[in-house]
Amino acid sequence: MEAPLLEVRGLRTSFFTDDGEIPAVDGVDFSAREGEVLGIVGESGCGKSVTSLSIMGLLPKGIGKVVGGEIWFKGENLVEASERRMKQIRGNEIAMIFQEPMTSLNPLFTIGDQLVEAIRLHTKIRKKEARARAAEMLKLVGLPRAEQMLDEYPHQLSGGMRQRVMIAMAMACQPALLIADEPTTALDVTIQAQILALMKELNRTFGTAIMMITHDLGVVAEICDRVIVMYAGQIVEEGSVQAIFRRPQHPYTAGLIRSIPDIRGKKERLYSIPGQVPKPGSVRCGCRFAERCEYVFDRCRQEDPQLYETGEQGHRTRCFLALEKGGGVDERPVARSERA
Amino acid sequence: MAELARTPATPPTAIEEERTVSLWGEAWQRFRKNKIALVGTGIVLFFIMIAILAPWLAPYDYKEQQLAERLQPPSSEHWFGTDDFGRDIFSRVIYGARISLWVGFFSVLGSIVVGSLLGIIAGYYGRWIDGVISRLFDIMLAFPSILLAIGIVAVLGPSLQNALIAIAVINVPNFGRLIRSRVLSIKQEEYIMAAKAIGMSDWRILFHHILPNSLAPIIVQGTLAIATAIIEAAALGFLGLGAQPPNPEWGKMLSDAKDFLTQAPWTMIFPGLAIMLTVLGFNLMGDGLRDALDPRMKS
Numbered sequence: 001m002e003a004p005l006l007e008v009r010g011l012r013t014s015f016f017t018d019d020g021e022i023p024a025v026d027g028v029d030f031s032a033r034e035g036e037v038l039g040i041v042g043e044s045g046c047g048k049s050v051t052s053l054s055i056m057g058l059l060p061k062g063i064g065k066v067v068g069g070e071i072w073f074k075g076e077n078l079v080e081a082s083e084r085r086m087k088q089i090r091g092n093e094i095a096m097i098f099q100e101p102m103t104s105l106n107p108l109f110t111i112g113d114q115l116v117e118a119i120r121l122h123t124k125i126r127k128k129e130a131r132a133r134a135a136e137m138l139k140l141v142g143l144p145r146a147e148q149m150l151d152e153y154p155h156q157l158s159g160g161m162r163q164r165v166m167i168a169m170a171m172a173c174q175p176a177l178l179i180a181d182e183p184t185t186a187l188d189v190t191i192q193a194q195i196l197a198l199m200k201e202l203n204r205t206f207g208t209a210i211m212m213i214t215h216d217l218g219v220v221a222e223i224c225d226r227v228i229v230m231y232a233g234q235i236v237e238e239g240s241v242q243a244i245f246r247r248p249q250h251p252y253t254a255g256l257i258r259s260i261p262d263i264r265g266k267k268e269r270l271y272s273i274p275g276q277v278p279k280p281g282s283v284r285c286g287c288r289f290a291e292r293c294e295y296v297f298d299r300c301r302q303e304d305p306q307l308y309e310t311g312e313q314g315h316r317t318r319c320f321l322a323l324e325k326g327g328g329v330d331e332r333p334v335a336r337s338e339r340a
Numbered sequence: 341m342a343e344l345a346r347t348p349a350t351p352p353t354a355i356e357e358e359r360t361v362s363l364w365g366e367a368w369q370r371f372r373k374n375k376i377a378l379v380g381t382g383i384v385l386f387f388i389m390i391a392i393l394a395p396w397l398a399p400y401d402y403k404e405q406q407l408a409e410r411l412q413p414p415s416s417e418h419w420f421g422t423d424d425f426g427r428d429i430f431s432r433v434i435y436g437a438r439i440s441l442w443v444g445f446f447s448v449l450g451s452i453v454v455g456s457l458l459g460i461i462a463g464y465y466g467r468w469i470d471g472v473i474s475r476l477f478d479i480m481l482a483f484p485s486i487l488l489a490i491g492i493v494a495v496l497g498p499s500l501q502n503a504l505i506a507i508a509v510i511n512v513p514n515f516g517r518l519i520r521s522r523v524l525s526i527k528q529e530e531y532i533m534a535a536k537a538i539g540m541s542d543w544r545i546l547f548h549h550i551l552p553n554s555l556a557p558i559i560v561q562g563t564l565a566i567a568t569a570i571i572e573a574a575a576l577g578f579l580g581l582g583a584q585p586p587n588p589e590w591g592k593m594l595s596d597a598k599d600f601l602t603q604a605p606w607t608m609i610f611p612g613l614a615i616m617l618t619v620l621g622f623n624l625m626g627d628g629l630r631d632a633l634d635p636r637m638k639s
Binding site: 056058062086087088089090091092095096097098099100103104105106107108109110117118121122153155166169170 | 361362363466467529530531533534535536537538539540541548549552553
C-alpha cells in the first residue's frame with residue numbers, strides 16, 4: 001500500500017498557561033490517504049481544532065506547542081519544518097477553511113483583491129491572469145456572475161456565498177489537503193447541504209483530500225469516508241462511516257449517535273450523555289470517559305485503554321469492552337451495578 | 341402569482357443593481373450628511389487656502405517695519421491694525437497660517453509614522469517587545485505633555501523645527517497606544533487566521549490587513565491631534581521656545597502683544613481668533629470623521 005498523504009503519529013500538543021501545562025491533544029495517531037474525506041468528530045474542547053492547527057503550524061505563538069509526535073505530509077515531518085517552509089506549504093499544499101465565513105474575509109478589500117492576493121502568494125503570475133483565475137475559481141465553487149463579484153465587498157455577500165469564496169480561495173492553488181474546521185456550523189441548514197455537496201464535488205473532481213472537523217454527525221454521514229471520534233484529547237474510535245454508524249464500539253460514539261434527533265422517533269426527550277468532558281489533564285488514570293460511561297467497570301478506572309482492533313478492517317476503539325467478544329455496545333449487558 | 345413562481349436563484353433586479361460601495365465610500369456618504377463637520381472642513385480648507393496663497397493675499401510683507409505706524413488700530417489701510425514695530429497684523433496672521441498648519445500637519449505625521457510602527461510591533465509580536473514599548477509609552481505619558489515638550493526644546497534649542505519635533509515626540513504614545521489596541525483586536529479576527537492559513541507572511545499581514553483596518557481611528561485621532569498640535573506650537577511660541585522673530589507665529593504674536601493688551605487689544609485678538617478658528621475647524625472635522633468612520637461610537 002502506498003504511503004498516506006498525511007500521517008500523524010503520537011501527536012501531543014499542549015498549551016502553556018499560568019496554571020501550567022494543559023495537554024489539549026494527547027497522543028493522537030491517524031492518517032489520511034490521497035483523495036479521502038476524513039471526518040474528525042468530537043465535542044468542543046476535545047482537541048479536534050488543536051490537531052488541525054498543529055498540522056498547519058498555526059498554534060498561538062508562545063502559548064500552544066507541539067510537545068511530541070510527528071506529522072508526516074508527503075514525506076516531510078511538518079513538526080520539524082521551518083516557518084519559511086510552512087509558509088510555502090500553507091495555502092499551497094494544505095489549505096484551511098474556518099467556521100465563521102462572515103469574518104473570514106477582510107472587510108476593506110474586494111473579493112477579487114483577496115483572491116488575487118491568495119493566488120499570487122504561491123504562483124508567480126501577473127495580476128491580470130490571477131484575476132482571470134480568481135473568476136474561474138468563483139465559477140467553480142458555484143457562484144454566478146463571478147466577474148461582477150470580484151469587485152464586490154464581503155459585506156455585500158451572504159454567509160453561504162462567503163463560505164464559497166473562502167473555499168475558492170482555499171482551492172485556488174489546488175492543495176492536496178483541505179482542512180475544514182466546522183465549515184458549515186455558522187450557516188443555515190439549507191446552505192449547509194449545498195456547501196457540503198460542493199466540497200464533495202471538489203473532492204471528486206480534484207482528488208483533494210479533506211479533513212472535515214465537525215461536531216455534527218450529520219455532516220460526517222453526508223460526506224466522509226472515514227471517521228475519527230475524539231474525546232478529551234484522544235482518539236476513542238476510528239473506522240469507516242458505515243461501521244461507526246451501524247456498529248459503534250465505543251460508548252461515547254454510541255452516545256453521540258443516540259443524541260441525534262430522529263424525525264421518526266416519538267421520544268419526548270432527546271438523549272444526552274450525562275456529565276461533562278473532563279478538563280484536559282485532570283484524568284490521571286484510567287479511561288477518560290469512565291465518569292460518564294454507563295458500562296463502566298473496575299478495570300476502566302485502573303488501566304488506560306489502548307486502541308483495540310474490533311475485528312473489522314480499520315475499525316479501532318479505545319474501550320475494554322472491545323476486548324470481549326460480541327457486537328456493538330448497544331447489545332451488551334449494562335453493568336449498572338458496577339457504577340460508582 | 342408570477343412573482344411567487346420566481347426561484348431564489350434569480351433575485352429581483354433591484355438586488356442586482358445595488359451599487360458597489362466600499363467602506364470608505366459609505367463613510368464619505370455619512371460625512372457628507374453631517375453639516376457641522378462640513379463647516380469644520382470648510383474652515384480647515386479656508387485656512388489651507390490662506391496658507392497657500394499667502395504671498396498674494398497679504399497686502400504687506402510680514403517683516404516690513406513701519407515705525408511711524410506703530411500700534412495703529414484697525415483701519416482700511418491695516419485691516420487688523422499694526423503691532424509695536426508697525427508691522428501689518430493682517431499680513432502676519434496670513435503668513436502665520438503657513439507656520440501653524442505646517443507644524444500641525446508634519447508633527448502629527450511624524451507622530452503617526454513613529455507611533456504606528458511602535459504600536460504595530462507591540463501589538464502584533466506581544467510578549468517582551470510589547471512590554472518594553474508599552475512601558476516607554478507609560479513613562480512618556482506620566483509627564484504633562486507640554487512640560488515634556490519644553491524639556492525636549494530645552495535640550496535641542498529653541499527653534500520652530502525643534503518645537504515641531506518636540507510636539508511630534510509627545511504625541512507618539514497616543515498614536516502608539518491607539519494602534520496597539522487596534523492591532524490586538526484585529527489580530528483576533530478570523531481573516532487574519534485565514535490569511536496565515538494561505539501562507540501569508542507576518543509583514544504582509546501587518547501592512548496589508550492590519551494597518552488598513554486601523555486607518556479609520558488613525559485618521560480621526562490625527563485630525564484631532566492637529567488641533568492640539570497647533571495649540572501646543574502656539575504655547576511653545578508664546579514661551580519663546582518655538583518660532584523665533586521675525587517669524588509671524590500666532591503664539592509668538594500673542595506673547596509679543598501681551599504688553600500692549602490695554603492700549604492695543606487688536607494685536608492680541610486677531611492672532612488669538614486665528615488660533616481659535618483653526619483649532620475649532622480641525623475639531624469639528626475630526627468629530628465628523630469619527631462619526632462617519634465609526635458609526636457605532638456615535639452616541
